Amino acid sequence: MNWEQLLSLKRFGDTNKRIRKEQDETRLGFEVDYDRIIFSSEFRSLQDKTQVIPLSETDFVHTRLTHSLEVSVVGRSLGRRVGQKLLEKHPHLQKVHGYQANDFGAIVAAAALAHDIGNPPFGHSGEKAIGEFFINGSGKAFKDQLTDKEYQDLCDFEGNANGFKILTEHRKGRLGGLRLSYATLGAFMKYPKESLPKKPSPHIADKKYGFFQSEKEIFLEVASELGLIKRSTESVSFSRHPLAYLVEAADDICYTIIDFEDGINLGLIQEEYALEYLSKIIRNTIKPENYYALSTKQDRIGYLRALAIGSLINEAVDIFMKHEDAILNGTFDCALLDKSQYEAQIKDIIKISVENIYQSTEVIDKEIAGYGVINTLLTTYTRAINNGFNNTASNYDSLILKGLPDTIHVTEPSLYKRLSSVCYYVSLLSDSKAILDYKKIKGIDF
Template sequence: MNWEQLLSLKRFGDTHKRIRKEQDETRLGFEVDYDRVIFSAAFRSLQDKTQVIPLSKTDFVHTRLTHSLEVSVVGRSLGRIAGKKILERHPYLSEVHGYRFNDFGAIVAAAALAHDIGNPPFGHSGEKAIGEYFKTGKGQQFKDVLTQKEYQDIVDFEGNANGYKLLTETRKGVEGGLRLSYATLGAFMKYPKESLPKKPTKHIADKKFGFFQQDVVSFRELAEELGLESRGKGEDVGFCRHPLTFLVEAADDICYTIIDFEDGINLGLISEDYALEYLIKLVKDSINIKKYNELIYMEDRLSYLRALAINTLISDAIAIFIENEDAILKGEFSVSLMEKSKFKAQIEDILKLSVQKIYQSQEVLEKEIAGYKIISDILDVYTTALIREKEGNSSNYDRLMISTLPESYRETSASVYSILLNTCCYVASLSDSTAVHIHNKIMGRQL
């Protein structure tokens, strides 16, 4: 893989190549990507989607939206620092093509901003709840009418694949979705493969999948333009990661490691003594003890340590990325950047405590259980109504339910796979509160 192709400014539908030197420096194409994501309806819905604590009533706990904004900020720093070093190594990118280090920061920031845009309500349990409906619930009945890969798309419903669909899907009058640059879409794609075979290797790119069957053709076009190396065998579709994906992933890893931990402290799920002990281990080489001891309030001490910890991990991630640039460009780097971190032991200690005290806390578990029921019931009502309508035997209740869907989700002339996938994507688009509201209506609890 080569940087000139990987930094493509092309967008779906373009009939000519976009040249970096011809860009308007006041608003670069990669910066337009960021703007398009942030003004999208799908991004706005993240303000009421769970990051860690579902339906939290406190004002200092992160939602998917605040998490995504913070990941984009960290991603921008990672991209800019890496970009400066890459241009030093490959000066032709600047001298011949006109690329600047800010371009790398803008690509990573936009991809990081969008990284959770396809995630369902109720956190990662939302993904599992959608899949379980088709794997062990009433949705099992559709297995025999779908191909293996189509069925795998929905039993392993993946927020990353839904994100790619949201960003690129053509709708009536809207060609190519948000029409982001290919570079940003490539950096967004953490798992550039289809749903089967499942985890064919231990390579990080094979951990999950990144696009549904209906998006195979569009992703192939994207991968060809970017020059991504194929990793698929036979008819299976899979590619090497875009190198900047490793920076997007690192930004996410850094933020959820440190900031989920901070949420746990603010909620009182983790004691301050524990927290300070764990964070100080991470920043012991950069902490100013005098400054730290002058901080009177816990939130100020915590804020100081958080900033130091994030800065420490950014520097570490950059060092790993640059050291392994050749292997990354060849598709031979098979783990996340933070897996190679010299702070791996400290990171694992923090994550272990977060799992024990936050992710498995009673509040989180109870609301995840409620989320399973809510998502299953909503899916059941809408899939039943839409499939019955397709088969010509819908009831008045079915037609009433279909009328409550946004118009783009009411289509029943498509294949069973398309109907089921679109319904899953509709449920995934709901915010936590909207899902609860719809469920109350379905159950007759609210008029």
């Protein structure tokens, strides 16, 4: 792969090539991507979607929106730092093509901002709940009417693929979705493959999948424009866009350190663990006199968190540059932080977070409730749209259909697209709206 292609400013529907040197420096194309994402209704709904603690009533806990904003800030720093080093290493990118270090930062920041935009309500348990509906629930009845890949899309409902759908899906009056630059779309795609075969290799790009069958053609167009390396002759699978590694690193840094911080502020993890487990990561930057001068737990943990994030940013940049050649030829097969000298500390922190936060009674109880909510919504909506399509809708089905948006097409002849549109609708609901719709269906608090 080469950086000239990878930094493509092209957007869906363009008939002329966008030249970097011709860009308006006060309204750069990559920065437009960020603006389009942040003003989208899909991004706005993240303010009421679970990050770790579902439906938390405290101010300490991050939502998907605050998490995404923080990942974007870290991503911008990573991108700018890497961009500066890449321009020193490949000066023609700046001298001939006009790229600047901030371009890399803008691309990574935009892709990082959108990295969770496709996640359904109730966190990762929401993804599992949608899949469970098709594996063991009422949705299993559709298996024989779908292709293997279509069915796998639904059984392994994937927030990353749903995010790509949000960013690129054609809608009436909105062809190409948000019409982001292909460089940003490439950086967004952590798993540039289809749902089958499932995990064909230990390569990080094969861990999950990145697009539904409904977005296959636009994915192929983006991959071709960016010059991504094809990794399989039997299925659609490509190497990652190099900047996807930075988006992933930004996410890894934030959820490792900030989820840990949330757990301490909530009292789920002892404060003493913060200094104990972060000490090696921050040993070169911490000033004990500054730390002990802070009078509140929240300020002390915030100080340690800021130092830890800064240290991991520096290391991620060094790892990227050390392995740039392997990243460009598609042979770098793990996350950047998997090469970190602090890998042991990171794993210890994640282990503590899993035991004390992700598996806490509060989280588990609300994930169970989330399963019930999503199963009820999918059962009710899929029955209504399919009965509507077959002209067998009951009065109740008709009432349900009247309450659904135009994005769910009852007359769509493809069963896969009808089912996908229901999953898409449910995935866009906030936690509170999903519960409200559930209560309406159940006749609760009417």
